[in-house]
Amino acid sequence: MGKAARKKNKAPKVRDVFVAQPFEGLAAEPELIALREFIPSATARLSLVDSSDRVVTLGTVLPMAAAALVRADGEVFLGLQVQTRSSDISRDLGRALRWALEAEEGDVLSVPDTTSAPGERERLQDLLEPGAELDVTLHSDFSWWLPDDTEPTGDVQLSLERANEAIMPTERxxxxxxxxxxxxxxxxxxxxxxxxxxxxxxxxxxxxxxxxxxxxxxxxxxxxxxxxxxxxxxxxxxxxxxxxxxxxxxxxxxxxxxxxxxxxxxxxxxxxxxxxxxxxxxxxxxx
Incomplete structure (x- = not known):
């Protein structure tokens, strides 16, 4: 392959600009930061801009530190504390949320999309009601990971046990x-x-x-x-x-x-x- 062909086939370089204040403009900014940085186990219902009837719950940590998942009962969960991130956390979360809204019951997004070129209306500021506060519910364990009366098994059970052991008592x-x-x-x-x-x-x-x-x-x-x-x-x-x-x-x-x-x-x-x-x-x- 000639130099010209290699240059043509080379993927365009994505300019990844660091966003120092990723939740700026959202009324829930302080709560989002607290939930991401030092709250061990908490959930909050999200208010979406569109009129979607999907129930979307924000969680501090999801099973296996997943970015998002759809439970068997259809409820969407978005995880804040994940292992992989780009230069714009709001974009990572927005992409994970959009994925979850289109996913099927039982689907899990292990890591957010941190490599695609920035697109339109994919940040949290585009998807959430900007003036909506977060009604945070603190939990003493991670039993909220599963629907009521569901017993954990396999990797989920192991992840649940490890997560429960790491919880520090926290009150708002x-x-x-x-x-x-x-x-x-x-x-x-x-x-x-x-x-x-x-x-x-x-x-x-x-x-x-x-x-x-x-x-x-x-x-x-x-x-x-x-x-x-x-x-x-x-x-x-x-x-x-x-x-x-x-x-x-x-x-x-x-x-x-x-x-x-x-x-x-x-x-x-x-x-x-x-x-x-x-x-x-x-x-x-x-x-």
Whole structure:
């Protein structure tokens, strides 16, 4: 084969542009990030743009870490935590969702399509109602993988057992805000929708005023970035019941909202700028 023929037969190179904030524009952005990054077992019903009568459930992890599946009862499941990804997670999920809506009962998509050239209307933003919130249901195990009264067998049973063993107790305190018991430590992880710089300024304002904690038994630990948003983290007393943190977290949210609003009228003073510099240096690695 000549050089010209080889050049003609060569597949066109797909320009894969990294999308740092894949869920931008969706009201459910903080919840999607939490479910993908650190919530072990949870589900939420999705609101689709079209009038499809198919029941579509978003799950943190599906059997064998599948990208999507259609159960024998016809319910569609879309998995968030998968092993393979492209530069645009929203596109991966959108493609898996479109596959599932056309699949037959019992079909499983092991991995999403991460290699095809980008097309039209295949991101989550194209397929979901942009203003719809997620009504998240947390689970203590992964029994929701199977229809009621169904006993797992074979690889599904093994996958179910392994997944159940890895679950960390988790409770939702508010939008994007989750209490997690990780071994001997408890944390509040709060996915915030604000731009990082503005959020850091508000956190610095609270820190300088001594109002960044949730009360006795808590301390601000730092923050990590996830899919374009900042996630502040607080260490909490693991001996305290999760109910004891609901009201303190709510009040912290009120203070944080007030600090955010005040930034438009009053820039950071010297003490608050020093606090911000300290917060910037406290970046965490989620494990």
């Amino acid at each position: 305190l508010g939008p994007g805000s989750y209490w997690v018991l990780a071994g001997e430590k408890a944390h509040l992880r709060w996915v915030r929708p604000e731009p990082e710089n503005k959020l850091l300024q508000a956190l610095a304002r609270l820190s300088a005023a001594g109002e960044l904690g949730l009360g006795e038994g808590s301390r601000y630990a730092g923050s990590f970035r996830a899919h374009g948003l900042l996630v502040p983290v607080w260490d909490l007393d693991p001996e305290a019941h999760v109910r004891e943190w609901v009201e303190p977290a709510k009040q912290l949210g009120v203070r944080l909202d007030a600090a955010l609003a005040s930034l438009d009228e009053e820039p950071l003073n010297a003490a608050e700028r020093r606090a911000r510099d300290g917060l910037i240096g406290r970046q965490l690695t989620l494990r």
